[in-house]
């Protein structure tokens with residue numbers, strides 16, 4: 001009986017951990033998706049359909065990224081359609097990538 005409780009407890013902990021990791025977005029995937037869906041326009045000498053502001057993780061602080069990704073804010077962007085193409089899950093991943101390497105994060109990064 002004790003053993004079963006132990007197994008159930010472990011399972012709950014593992015599921016809880018996976019769940020929270022997923023809710024926070026996957027920054028590795030986000031990096032890939034950002035390059036695929038966003039960089040074409042948001043880089044220096046963009047080769048995409050438009051030249052927009054250069055964006056990379058260290059462009060903004062963590063607070064600024066959170067504000068930039070607020071749904072009511074994102075709805076006003078010229079590239080709203082691109083965000084929709086990236087899917088809500090993808091956007092979450094992209095956000096966690098930009099946030100993790102933000103200007104004031106412990107590991108600020110450019111998009112290389």
Ligand code: HEC
Nearest residue numbers: 037038040041048049050052053068077078079082083086
């Ligand atoms: C087809 C070109 C294009 C693509 C692809 C694109 N954008 Fe944009 N984006 C723009 C333009 C144009 C603007 C408005 C002008 C500006 O602010 O640079 C803009 C504005 C923004 C802004 C607000 C302005 C700023 O600099 O903070 C953010 C944030 C943003 N885009 C993020 C993204 C993200 C994330 C993706 C990928 C899901 C993406 N964009 C894909 C063209 C694009």
